[in-house]
Amino acid sequence: MSVISFLQDLVRMDTTPGNEERGILRAAAEMRHLGFDEVTIDPHGSLIGRVGPAGGPTLAVVGHIDEIGVHVSHIDDEGYVRFGEVGGWDAVVLVGQRVRIATRDGSVVGVIGRKPIHLLKGPDREKVPQIKDLHIDIGARDADHARELVRIGDVGVIDSDPVELPGDRLVSRSLDNRIGCFVAAEAARLVAESGGAPGDVVALAVVQEETTFAGSRTSAFALEPDLAIAVDVTFATDQPGIELGPITKHGLESGPVIARGTLLHPRIADLLYETAEQEKIPFTVESMGRMTGTDADAIHSSRAGVPTGIVSVPIRYMHSPVELVSLADIQNAAKLIAAFARRLEPGMSFER
DSSP: OOHHHHHHHHHTSOOOTTOOHHHHHHHHHHHHHTTOSEEEEOTTSOEEEEESOSSSOOEEEEEEOOOOEEEEEEEOTTSOEEEEEESOOOHHHHTTOEEEEEETTEEEEEEEEOOOGGGOOGGGGTSOOOGGGOEEEOOOSSHHHHHHHOOTTOEEEEOOOOEEETTTEEEETTHHHHHHHHHHHHHHHHHHHTTOOSSOEEEEEESOTTTTOHHHHHHHHHHOOSEEEEEEEEEOSOSTTOOBTTBOOOOTTSOOEEEEETTSOHHHHHHHHHHHHHHTOOOEEEEESSOOSSTHHHHTTSTTOOOEEEEEEEEESOSSTTEEEEHHHHHHHHHHHHHHHHTOOTTOOOOO
């Protein structure tokens, strides 16, 4: 599977929480093309792709396919669109961005604006903008014209294309967390290519992580996996301004990041650690003292509990239109999880 072609297809899809259909269908088509044994989409909209015979432990590898975006909250008398967040934004990065709003008649493009700096006086020049200070200009003549183009509740994403940079790096919006979806599918493919694992490997692209964890919660409940790995992104620490100490050092090209933490299963973390060492896959470790902010928070407490781990890929500029990643880290994350799956044994206990 080509990292570039599949990822570039995925990041071009508009998949805000609750509107992930296009991305899910693209990922489902890829799984079917790769010959997964079973590919289904559940009632919540999450994608489940299974590889391998039943019998051994079922490993769920979970990435979320939704991305942060904006939603139309108000149209003023002049035809400017006011908006709210879908997920969490730093308002600073939104100023001057083009947005693509999905409507019943197709996409409408607009630009996010604020008062020009030349007209800001005194303390307002130094003040960090908030979402309420911004608006979307869709070129409408007035309110009636704007309401012909968009409706309250329409959602949008940053209108930008992925860019390849030197050094085998990719820049795009929504790498958080199309990366996780790719890694889950690629890990399952690698398992199948190597002849299988002792149990099933189930790759999931789940919905609504950025808002409610709904997809991972319902999918884990229905699937009842024996163990799970949530695949997400984490902060690359090799950019200016990052303070080490509160967070662990993991820059680009340092490999996947294995998490240890209070809600994560120590046996899974240890097995991932041992697997990476044996396979000579570069990796780092991060520690999480409370909730993780990933799908693991919902998965680990599903039903009577699911032993859960986290494998992350470091990216720069998270929750921005220019998230930046090393393709080598993505590939190594998939290799690590595939090798981990092959080491699972029937009857393996995860009792604490």
